[in-house]
Amino acid sequence: xxxxxxxxxxxxxxxxxxxENYTANLLISGGxxxxxxxxFGSLFLKTSGVMTKLRQAFNFVSYIFALMQNxxxxxxxxxxxSGNMATRLTKVFIDNGQKPATILSxxxxxxxxxxxxxxxxxxxxSEASHVDLWLVCLRDDLLTPEFASRFPEDVLLCHTxxxxxxxxxxxxxxxxxxxxxxxLSKEREVDFQNIPLCIEATVDxxxxxxxxxxxxxxxDVRRMNSEQRLTAHLAAVFVSNFVNHFYKIGKELLLEKSxxxxxxxxxxxxxxxxxxxxxxxxxxxxxxxxxxxxxxxKHLELLKDNSQLAEIYNIISxxxxxxxxxxxxxx
Numbered sequence: 597x598x599x600x601x602x603x604x605x606x607x608x609x610x611x612x613x614x615x616e617n618y619t620a621n622l623l624i625s626g627g628x629x630x631x632x633x634x635x636f637g638s639l640f641l642k643t644s645g646v647m648t649k650l651r652q653a654f655n656f657v658s659y660i661f662a663l664m665q666n667x668x669x670x671x672x673x674x675x676x677x678s679g680n681m682a683t684r685l686t687k688v689f690i691d692n693g694q695k696p697a698t699i700l701s702x703x704x705x706x707x708x709x710x711x712x713x714x715x716x717x718x719x720x721x722s723e724a725s726h727v728d729l730w731l732v733c734l735r736d737d738l739l740t741p742e743f744a745s746r747f748p749e750d751v752l753l754c755h756t757x758x759x760x761x762x763x764x765x766x767x768x769x770x771x772x773x774x775x776x777x778x779x780l781s782k783e784r785e786v787d788f789q790n791i792p793l794c795i796e797a798t799v800d801x802x803x804x805x806x807x808x809x810x811x812x813x814x815x816d817v818r819r820m821n822s823e824q825r826l827t828a829h830l831a832a833v834f835v836s837n838f839v840n841h842f843y844k845i846g847k848e849l850l851l852e853k854s855x856x857x858x859x860x861x862x863x864x865x866x867x868x869x870x871x872x873x874x875x876x877x878x879x880x881x882x883x884x885x886x887x888x889x890x891x892x893x894k895h896l897e898l899l900k901d902n903s904q905l906a907e908i909y910n911i912i913s914x915x916x917x918x919x920x921x922x923x924x925x926x927x
Contacts, residue, residue: 668809672697672726675715677733678706681756683782685731686713688813698724721746729805731756731774741766752802758829761822762796772797772806776814777828779836788813794820794828845905877919884913 673689675682678701686696690713699710702719710717718724729752732739739755744765747753754772755764765771773796778786793810795817797803803819810817820828843864847857870879883891892913899906 668694668805668812671805671809672728673809674698674700674724674727674730675733676700676730678703678709679733680780680782681776682733683709684780684786684788685733685756685776686715688788690715692812694809694812697727700724700730721748727751729754729772729809736760739764744768752797752805754797754806758794758825758832761826762798763822768798770797770799770802772802773822773825774806774810775820775825777832779840789815792816792818794818794825796820796822796825880916880919882916884916887917 671694673694673696675686675696675698678699682699682701686699686709689696695713696715699706699715699717700719700721701707701709701717706717709715721730730747732743732753732755734755736757736759739757739760744753749769752770752772753765753768754774756774756776757764758775758777760773762771762773773794775794776788777792777794780786791814793814793816795803795806795810796819797806807817807819843857843860846860850857850859867879883895892909895909896906899909
């Protein structure tokens with residue numbers, strides 16, 4: 597019961613902060629508490645004075661949120677790595693009052709990351725004085741049971757990979773996943789509040805801890821098992837990595853005719869913006885969608901000296917056409 601109320605109040609708080617008007621905040625707080633008929637709601641809504649009751653409800657929810665933040669205040673986090681993920685997580689934790697205790701990296705980029713954010717750096721896990729949670733921000737092929745054996749068995753060890761399961765580090769007592777579903781670069785700022793953070797852990801109490809930590813930096817925290825996360829990662833590859841590669845192809849095609857990539861940027865922005873408002877199926881346009889064989893033949897003529905691009909063009913066009921009246925055929 598206590599746990600259910602805790603997550604109910606957390607849900608209420610996130611609804612509250614989305615509304616800027618103070619009176620509306622109070623109405624949402626009191627209204628939701630009343631609708632769910634929890635003991636807290638009964639306590640507040642039965643007292644006299646409408647505004648007084650609602651202010652009490654709002655203040656109580658704020659108090660609960662403060663407790664949630666205090667849950668991770670003294671958590672000592674170690675960041676393993678110094679690449680894109682490690683850099684962005686280090687910064688966002690510092691920006692939200694959760695400065696990492698140490699950075700584990702022996703590389704030059706690790707030295708720069710340590711110096712930039714004034715976070716102590718070590719070269720071996722054994723050099724850490726005390727760390728409660730390690731966030732391992734390394735490429736997937738390094739995340740192995742052998743690597744995990746360098747860390748104490750009783751410490752929470754989390755990877756940040758979307759494609760690896762909870763058992764990537766073997767059958768340790770305390771494994772976890774802390775995966776931001778976003779493309780990240782050292783040089784580019786991102787708004788972590790809007791990034792889905794996918795979490796998983798072998799121990800329930802660790803999952804609750806990761807959830808509290810994730811809520812400090814993101815408004816979109818999701819409990820997700822390994823199979824779901826792998827599917828999300830696959831989908832992300834299609835809509836991000838593959839799309840970015842197509843940008844590169846488009847740029848090269850334009851350069852062959854002395855055209856600038858800026859020509860395509862308004863189209864890129866509109867295409868991305870459109871699917872935020874309507875479904876991808878409804879947003880689809882182009883010659884394949886219209887089954888315009890004459891235009892497609894002209895395009896393939898331009899690609900006659902590049903068989904690989906011609907093959908890609910045909911495969912994607914066929915996939916679009918197969919998906920017009922239903923789910924796309926598997927490639």
